[in-house]
Each structure stands twice: as C-alpha cells, then as structure tokens.
Amino acid sequence: MIPSPNIWHWPDVYEVENRAQDVDGAIFRYLRATFDWTGNTVVDVGCGSGFHLPVFAESAQTVIGVEPHTPLLNLARQRVADMRNVRVMDASAERIPLGDASVDLVHARTAYFFGPGCGPGIAEALRVLRPGGALVVVDLDATAHPYGTWMCSDLPQYRSGPVETFFAAQGFDLVRVETRWAFSDRESLRGVLNIEFTKRTAARAFARTPGLSLDVRYRIHARRKPAVLETL
Numbered sequence: 001m002i003p004s005p006n007i008w009h010w011p012d013v014y015e016v017e018n019r020a021q022d023v024d025g026a027i028f029r030y031l032r033a034t035f036d037w038t039g040n041t042v043v044d045v046g047c048g049s050g051f052h053l054p055v056f057a058e059s060a061q062t063v064i065g066v067e068p069h070t071p072l073l074n075l076a077r078q079r080v081a082d083m084r085n086v087r088v089m090d091a092s093a094e095r096i097p098l099g100d101a102s103v104d105l106v107h108a109r110t111a112y113f114f115g116p117g118c119g120p121g122i123a124e125a126l127r128v129l130r131p132g133g134a135l136v137v138v139d140l141d142a143t144a145h146p147y148g149t150w151m152c153s154d155l156p157q158y159r160s161g162p163v164e165t166f167f168a169a170q171g172f173d174l175v176r177v178e179t180r181w182a183f184s185d186r187e188s189l190r191g192v193l194n195i196e197f198t199k200r201t202a203a204r205a206f207a208r209t210p211g212l213s214l215d216v217r218y219r220i221h222a223r224r225k226p227a228v229l230e231t232l
C-alpha cells in the first residue's frame with residue numbers, strides 16, 4: 001500500500017477536492033466516449049472513499065471498488081450502501097480477488113501506486129480483464145502550469161518523462177485532458193491546496209489563484225487487453 005496523506009489524513013477535505021475537480025466533466029466525457037461501460041463490469045482500484053463509484057454505477061451492470069486502507073474502505077461502503085450494483089472489496093491493485101477475464105474496465109484515479117515499478121498491478125489488472133477490456137490510469141499532469149508547476153516545486157526529484165516513458169513502454173496510449181477545478185469559496189480552495197502541497201507552496205498557489213477556479217491537466221494512460229490471441 002502506498003501512503004496517500006491527503007485522503008488518509010483529511011478525507012473530508014479530499015471530498016471537497018473531489019467535488020471541485022473537473023467540474024465540467026471532461027474526464028468522464030472522454031472515458032465514456034472511449035470505454036463505454038454501459039451494462040458492463042467496472043473495477044475502480046484504489047477507490048478511496050468511493051467518490052467515483054456512483055458515476056460508474058449509473059450505467060454499469062456491476063461496479064467493484066477496491067481499497068486497502070480500512071477507514072476509506074468503510075467510507076466507500078457507507079457511500080454505496082443503497083446501491084445494489086456496487087460493492088467494495090478490502091484488497092489492493094496487486095491482488096484483486098476476482099476471477100480471470102471477469103471485468104470490462106479497470107479504472108484507477110490519482111493512483112500513486114500506478115507508476116514506474118507497478119508491473120504487478122498492471123499484470124493483475126490484465127488478468128481480471130476480459131479480452132478487449134481496458135486498464136485506464138487517470139493522473140495529474142505535472143507538465144502543465146500552474147498545478148504541475150506547484151507539484152514539481154514540492155517534488156524536485158520528480159520527472160514526468162520517465163513516468164510517461166514507463167507507461168508507453170508497457171503499451172499504454174496517452175491522452176491529456178484539460179479540466180477546471182471550481183470551489184464554492186476561497187476557504188475551500190485554501191483547504192484543498194493545504195492538503196496537496198507544503199505550507200509554502202500552498203500559500204504561493206493560493207496567492208496566485210485570484211478567483212474560485214484553476215486549470216488542472218490530467219494524463220490518461222490506457223491499455224487494452226488484446227481481443228484475440230495473435231496466431232502465426
């Protein structure tokens with residue numbers, strides 16, 4: 001399990017962040033158009049408190065959240081308690097307790113555990129996927145200003161290039177999606193910046209964000225499991 005201090009320590013503020021993220025729905029618009037899951041089985045790996053599960057559940061036949069951190073697992077279970085086509089499993093990306101070829105889409109959002117070295121997680125996703133199914137990793141794009149600039153100033157060792165090269169070498173396509181985060185008030189914006197950045201960077205980011213919204217770009221890495229076995 002990779003620590004996620006933001007959502008582990010401040011799940012309430014992370015809920016505000018999730019509500020503020022991509023308010024125009026650009027990511028889900030792209031995902032739906034490319035990997036339509038209507039009537040299908042979707043797994044959300046590292047689902048946290050389950051924020052995205054109801055969105056998948058609107059049209060999927062079955063949605064399965066996978067989360068190893070117990071307090072978040074419980075929050076996710078509470079969130080979907082009334083949804084008959086959703087369940088949440090105490091498991092991790094590297095060991096998903098589902099059968100081979102039983103899932104159409106594996107989704108992982110802001111999933112730090114999907115980066116260089118995550119071979120076991122990719123192999124496990126490909127095991128549970130049906131032929132033709134897709135693994136989709138949605139993450140923040142550190143190459144885009146301003147949000148990426150703030151990320152990099154807190155993580156001077158971080159390099160986007162090797163991360164993107166890793167996914168490309170594993171056969172993933174890359175699409176970048178521009179989004180807008182919007183907050184109801186400046187205190188919510190300040191609170192979210194405070195859980196994402198060091199004090200100094202958060203103060204700078206707050207001062208440089210004059211209104212209630214900011215532009216944040218995401219990278220979406222996707223790989224399909226081959227639909228047919230290649231034969232000679």
Ligand SMILES: C[S@@+](CC[C@H](N)C(=O)[O-])C[C@H]1O[C@@H](n2cnc3c(N)ncnc32)[C@H](O)[C@@H]1O
Nearest residue numbers: 001002004046047048051069092093109110113
């Ligand atoms: C930043 S949070 C994102 C949560 C959720 N995807 C969202 O967008 O609201 C990352 C999540 O990944 C979980 N996580 C960490 N290591 C994991 C692993 N090896 N397998 C699955 N989930 C993991 C954390 O517990 C945390 O809930």
